[in-house]
Amino acid sequence: MNxxxxxxxxxxxxxxxxxxxxSLAELMGxxxxxxxxxxxxxxxxxxxxxxxxxxxxxxxxxxxxxxGVRLQVSQGNFDDPxxxxxxxxxxxxxxxxxxxxxxTFEPAFEARAGLLTxxxxxxxxxxxxxxxxxxxxxxxxxxxxxxxxxxxxTAPVAGGDRLDAVLARLNQALREEAAAHANVRFxxxxxxxxxxxxxxxxxLRFYLRNAAPYAPALLDAWARxxxxxxxxxxxxxxxxxxxxxxxxxxGGVLGEDLASGVRLSPQxxxxxxxxxxxxxFLALQRQGVLLCLCSKNDPGEVDAMLEGHPDMVxxxxxxxxxxxxxxxxxxxxxxxxxxxxxxxxxLVFLDDSAFExxxxxxxxxxxxxxxxxxxxxDYLAVIAAIKxxxxxxxxxxxxxxxxxxxxxxxxxxxxxxxxxxxEDYLASLGLTVTLARDDAARAARIAELSQKSNQFNLTTVRxxxxxxxxxxxxPEAAVWSVEVADRFGAAGLTGVVVVRFGGEVATIxxxxxxxxxxxxxxxxxLWPTVFADAAARGARQVRASFRPTAKNAQxxxxxxxxxxxxxxxxxxxxxxxxxxxxxxxPPSPWIKVLA
Amino acid sequence: MIDExxxxxxxxxxxxxxxxxxxxxxxxxxxxxWDSLKHMNLVLALEQTFGVEIPDxxxxxxxxxALIKVVLQDLVVD
Numbered sequence: 001m002n003x004x005x006x007x008x009x010x011x012x013x014x015x016x017x018x019x020x021x022x023s024l025a026e027l028m029g030x031x032x033x034x035x036x037x038x039x040x041x042x043x044x045x046x047x048x049x050x051x052x053x054x055x056x057x058x059x060x061x062x063x064x065x066x067x068g069v070r071l072q073v074s075q076g077n078f079d080d081p082x083x084x085x086x087x088x089x090x091x092x093x094x095x096x097x098x099x100x101x102x103x104t105f106e107p108a109f110e111a112r113a114g115l116l117t118x119x120x121x122x123x124x125x126x127x128x129x130x131x132x133x134x135x136x137x138x139x140x141x142x143x144x145x146x147x148x149x150x151x152x153x154t155a156p157v158a159g160g161d162r163l164d165a166v167l168a169r170l171n172q173a174l175r176e177e178a179a180a181h182a183n184v185r186f187x188x189x190x191x192x193x194x195x196x197x198x199x200x201x202x203x204l205r206f207y208l209r210n211a212a213p214y215a216p217a218l219l220d221a222w223a224r225x226x227x228x229x230x231x232x233x234x235x236x237x238x239x240x241x242x243x244x245x246x247x248x249x250x251g252g253v254l255g256e257d258l259a260s261g262v263r264l265s266p267q268x269x270x271x272x273x274x275x276x277x278x279x280x281f282l283a284l285q286r287q288g289v290l291l292c293l294c295s296k297n298d299p300g301e302v303d304a305m306l307e308g309h310p311d312m313v314x315x316x317x318x319x320x321x322x323x324x325x326x327x328x329x330x331x332x333x334x335x336x337x338x339x340x341x342x343x344x345x346x347l348v349f350l351d352d353s354a355f356e357x358x359x360x361x362x363x364x365x366x367x368x369x370x371x372x373x374x375x376x377x378d379y380l381a382v383i384a385a386i387k388x389x390x391x392x393x394x395x396x397x398x399x400x401x402x403x404x405x406x407x408x409x410x411x412x413x414x415x416x417x418x419x420x421x422x423e424d425y426l427a428s429l430g431l432t433v434t435l436a437r438d439d440a441a442r443a444a445r446i447a448e449l450s451q452k453s454n455q456f457n458l459t460t461v462r463x464x465x466x467x468x469x470x471x472x473x474x475p476e477a478a479v480w481s482v483e484v485a486d487r488f489g490a491a492g493l494t495g496v497v498v499v500r501f502g503g504e505v506a507t508i509x510x511x512x513x514x515x516x517x518x519x520x521x522x523x524x525x526l527w528p529t530v531f532a533d534a535a536a537r538g539a540r541q542v543r544a545s546f547r548p549t550a551k552n553a554q555x556x557x558x559x560x561x562x563x564x565x566x567x568x569x570x571x572x573x574x575x576x577x578x579x580x581x582x583x584x585x586p587p588s589p590w591i592k593v594l595a
Numbered sequence: 596m597i598d599e600x601x602x603x604x605x606x607x608x609x610x611x612x613x614x615x616x617x618x619x620x621x622x623x624x625x626x627x628x629w630d631s632l633k634h635m636n637l638v639l640a641l642e643q644t645f646g647v648e649i650p651d652x653x654x655x656x657x658x659x660x661a662l663i664k665v666v667l668q669d670l671v672v673d
Contacts, residue, residue, distance in 0.1 A: 023640065023643040023644050024609070024636065024639055024640040024643050024644075025604070025605040025608045025609060025640040025643070025644055026608075028608045028609060028611075028640075029608045032608075032611070052632065052635075054632050054636075055635075055636055055639075203639075205651045205654060206635050209651075209654075209655065210631065210632075210635055212632075212635055215639075216639060216643070
């Protein structure tokens with residue numbers, strides 16, 4: 001089947017670049033046509049690769065031009081990043097793409113991986129780290145440095161093979177080296193290839209003949225990702241997501257369908273899509289994106305949705321600026337930018353109306369505009385594109401929530417050093433512990449925690465969710481869940497106590513907690529509530545025990561520290577008992593217990 | 596039949612030369628810059644434009660306009 005290339009070449013070059021189906025020849029013609037117009041390059045990227053990736057330059061220029069950036073591309077020498085650094089710096093390169101490639105370790109490394117001993121893999125990892133550490137240090141002056149991960153080219157083996165394990169280790173090493181530098185981002189090439197599809201991503205003919213493994217589809221995705229990670233080569237920095245309400249946050253029109261009629265139920269389509277969309281927006285907010293509303297609606301009705309609708313994920317505190325009124329959206333967007341004191345080019349606008357989108361596009365071309373597609377399943381791809389805009393350039397490619405957690409912990413640690421005593425520090429955290437008894441909604445998470453907790457787990461009984469539910473329903477048992485929060489955030493359900501009742505004796509069958517919340521006294525603060533409940537059920541004595549495992553030594557003396565007398569020890573199993581009337585909990589005045 | 600105008604256009608785009616320079620006797624010997632890298636791009640571009648897959652044994656060999664035309668004629672099913 002012939003494609004009429006000559007005809008399509010009559011299109012405007014930018015139209016050709018924007019056409020996902022444009023062929024290589026068309027792209028070359030279009031890029032060259034645009035670049036024939038004299039205009040200074042706005043950015044300069046250097047590509048230093050361990051494979052032949054010359055054609056990547058075409059796609060880098062394509063996506064840069066589509067984002068309005070004239071990009072110069074310099075190709076480095078084959079597998080010579082240190083030499084390239086010097087040459088690129090001399091040439092005025094400001095962004096750097098570094099691509100280690102497996103076969104540069106030794107030929108056919110994919111096959112070799114299966115033969116490597118542990119010691120050889122250690123040596124590989126050490127060498128890889130050493131080499132790229134040096135390169136990344138030398139690259140400190142470049143604006144953005146993208147370090148690409150290693151990936152397989154051959155089909156994966158079901159269940160994984162040794163190559164997967166080797167790659168995971170080497171990529172982890174590269175990630176860690178990248179994370180040590182503020183200007184370096186890790187780009188997961190395996191993900192990129194998976195997104196394209198392995199068969200589309202690689203061309204084995206040119207891989208084997210010319211060490212040029214990448215097919216156009218992968219090069220195109222790689223270039224698009226590079227644009228995102230460099231935030232269009234430093235030309236944009238999106239900060240706020242401005243959301244319409246009707247058919248954007250929920251399905252339907254609030255003014256017509258009323259709060260009871262809009263589609264937002266997580267359990268039924270299409271409400272589930274909007275519920276999911278809100279969840280994605282909330283996740284963006286948690287990662288630092290400013291969420292705003294811009295909607296032609298009755299402000300009171302929208303506020304009521306935010307405050308009271310049971311299926312809303314977004315709540316008033318998540319929205320930093322609201323323009324809910326009947327005036328022009330262009331004016332409203334201007335007002336939002338003024339309120340937040342950011343440029344219009346920091347705004348991303350999402351609306352379901354083609355009319356509104358077009359009005360904003362034409363009158364505020366600085367604003368990035370996305371339209372909610374008419375068909376809900378297409379919405380997910382639009383959200384993914386929005387996420388890319390905000391997140392691709394962010395430092396944390398490695399689980400932003402985790403980074404957030406580390407950041408919080410680092411902040412907490414920094415504060416710890418300025419307090420006179422540990423108690424002062426703990427008091428400053430504003431700790432709250434919420435105890436819930438026999439709450440079936442929490443059974444799944446409780447079971448999951450019982451499966452995962454090893455270190456602070458006194459008896460290491462593993463429960464399945466139905467067992468937890470049965471215990472909750474059993475009048476002779478109580479299941480307590482412990483949720484911890486502080487002013488830095490909520491740690492969620494992180495502790496569990498299972499109590500069995502028999503006559504006058506209450507037995508602590510299980511006590512386990514996530515190590516994330518230990519060291520703050522939470523493990524001591526919960527007992528007055530648990531024991532008061534036991535007393536109310538007629539218990540007069542409490543028994544507890546510690547069973548040693550390979551991993552729970554840190555909890556061995558917990559009941560001693562709680563003040564329970566040890567009554568016996570056999571094979572490491574320590575048994576405790578105390579009369580309820582005699583129990584006095586160690587004080588933890590810095591914790592507020594909610595039951 | 597192969598659209599020769601289209602073929603010339605594609606070769607010229609990929610090699611970065613004016614389309615007039617692609618005559619019947621054009622080859623990697625006569626056109627400066629028709630190196631192994633450009634040739635690889637040319638093969639990919641021909642495949643995309645004509646909707647064919649050029650077998651590996653031909654891909655490296657078709658370094659002249661005449662050879663490209665012969666191979667494409669065989670591959671394109673009218």
